[in-house]
Amino acid sequence: MKIWIFNHYAIGPGSSGGTRHYDLAKQLAAKGHKVKIFASSFNHQALKEEHLADSNRLYVTKNYDGMDFIWIKTPPYERNDIRRVRNMIAYSTRAYRIAAKMDEKPDIVVGSLVHPLAAYVGYLVSKKRKAIFYFEERDLWPQTLIDLGKVTKRNPVIYGLASIEKFLYRKSKRVIVLFDKAVGYVTNKGIEKDKVLYLPNGIDLSRMDRAQELPERVQNILSINKNKIVAVYTGSHGKANNLDVILDAAGILKAAKAPVHFLLVGNGPEKKRLMKRQQEEGLSNVNFEDPLPKECIPALLGKCSIGLLPLKDSPVFKWGISPNKLFDYMGASLPVALLCDLEGTPVEKAEGGYVIRNNFADGLASVLNNASKDELRQMGMKARGYVEKEHNWSSLSEKLEKIMLQDLKGLR
The missing domain is CATH 3.40.50.2000 (Glycogen Phosphorylase B;)
Known part of the structure; x- marks a missing residue:
């Protein structure tokens, strides 16, 4: 054809x-x-x-x-x-x-x-x-x-x-x-x-086996925070991506002195405003990085603890969700914190993470403050098994x- x-x-x-x-x-x-x-x-x-x-x-x-x-x-x-x-x-x-x-x-x-x-x-x-x-x-x-x-x-x-x-x-x-x-x-x-x-x-599972090396700056961030839970977001920084919720959660966890670090990788029309907010609020537990080639994403996710997927509350999601980043996370054996008021999501079906349905910032902060790396690893393995079969x-x-x-x- x-x-x-x-x-x-x-x-x-x-x-x-x-x-x-x-x-x-x-x-x-x-x-x-x-x-x-x-x-x-x-x-x-x-x-x-x-x-x-x-x-x-x-x-x-x-x-x-x-x-x-x-x-x-x-x-x-x-x-x-x-x-x-x-x-x-x-x-x-x-x-x-x-x-x-x-x-x-x-x-x-x-x-x-x-x-x-x-x-x-x-x-x-x-x-x-x-x-x-x-x-x-x-x-x-x-x-x-x-x-x-x-x-x-x-x-x-x-x-x-x-x-x-x-x-x-x-x-x-x-x-x-x-x-x-x-x-x-x-x-x-x-x-x-x-x-x-x-x-x-x-997801192209073969991409997981031939990931490119990460830029030195990103490697340094991951190395400095290797003993913490590193929560990563990859993708567009726009209004529909609801990234203010992540900064809200970062503020809560910084005040609690929790061993959690946030890494937001990507670009978009809201990025400058979000970076300004991070600086003004002194959110030292947050790093913003430029977009990475798709071939580098598996290496990045493999060194993180949990993937973040905040969605803006909207009736349109009643028809379902299928973001690329969701399957990137799951394919890299990374559990997902999905922020949305939805039932029957891939995260639930896989038992591969958490679905936070209300009070997004407080809920995300609570999940990250209480999760163990062992628990996250087990969820990540289930996430990988699910996408191997279904996606x-x-x-x-x-x-x-x-x-x-x-x-x-x-x-x-």
């Missing part, structure tokens, strides 16, 4: 961010399929140009592990403002033009809704190239925007986004969702259940391959 994936924020090896499509494509390529991923050369997680710096080229093609990444040049931005909107528009228009001129004809096109324009471009390309279209709904737009309080349901933008969502549902052969209960979200919109495919985020990209890719071949056979 020839498979094209349109994901504005996809990343390849040696970079920071979510590797969903890279990991999936690598598995499909190993099975003999030809995969192309159309992504922005500007890294959304690190907020920097990674592939076309000082170049006038519109795009560049690079091959990794048997698949092709089409890195498309887009303008930079630092926060969620008009510059980010320009970046989205630039990716969408350029991705379509580049794909439309390629000689190769895809069999299946996947449009991933990291934002609606990227998914819509996938549909347009599939129509032009007469290919099967799969719509991957990542964040349940526009419902996420409403439930996170960014806009009201009466906002005209919401009506527009809802129309695009319904359009893509109708035009797609399959609707891919990442959350276990999101199948119900889609069927509630009038879409037949057989059309919806649950394909959660997963291994090898088995997830087989599930997708089977559906794709079935859909292609139906056309012949």
Whole structure:
């Protein structure tokens, strides 16, 4: 099969961010399929140009592990403002033009809704190239925007986004969702259940065995705190990530002189404000570090005691959760402190950590102050066993391959 994936924020090896499509494509390529991923050369997680710096080229093609990444040049931005909107528009228009001129004809096109324009471009390309279209709904737009309080349901933008969502549902052969209960979200919109495919985020277990060495600065932080419980957060520093709760817990534990240290690794629009708060409050038990390449994350997690996943209280999570960082933590045999008011989470199913459902800061401080390293290690082993069974990209890719071949056979 020839498979094209349109994901504005996809990343390849040696970079920071979510590797969903890279990991999936690598598995499909190993099975003999030809995969192309159309992504922005500007890294959304690190907020920097990674592939076309000082170049006038519109795009560049690079091959990794048997698949092709089409890195498309887009303008930079630092926060969620008009510059980010320009970046989205630039990716969408350029991705379509580049794909439309390629000689190769895809069999299946996947449009991933990291934002609606990227998914819509996938549909347009599939129509032009007469290919099967799969719509991957990542964040349940526009419902996420409403439930996170960014806009009201009466906002005209919401009506527009809802129309695009319904359009893509109708035009797609399959609707891919990442959350276990999101199948119900889609069927509630009038879409037949057989059309919806649950394909959660997963983990490449082979990455755990070939982790790159950590930067010296990070090694020093871990060495200084080696006798403490080190609680780590990796990922975006945005409003939806609710990282103030971690600083609140750090303040409680600092006052209690608890042997706990926090390490927050990543970047995002809230990072400068959070760092300023840490300095003003004298939170010496907190370190902020720059994003690390994905290949370094297993080495980092392997030296920490527990992974942190605070979620902003929102009705949208009733459909389930599937953050990359959750499975990174669990795959590295690291227990998870999940802060959210949810039932039936992967953490509970695995017995691989703690779910703190209210009074997040006090609850997190209490857990970290009372947990033993022995207890945390045992939970981490259970977490690893769970993702090996349920969230291994090898088995997830087989599930997708089977559906794709079935859909292609139906056309012949």
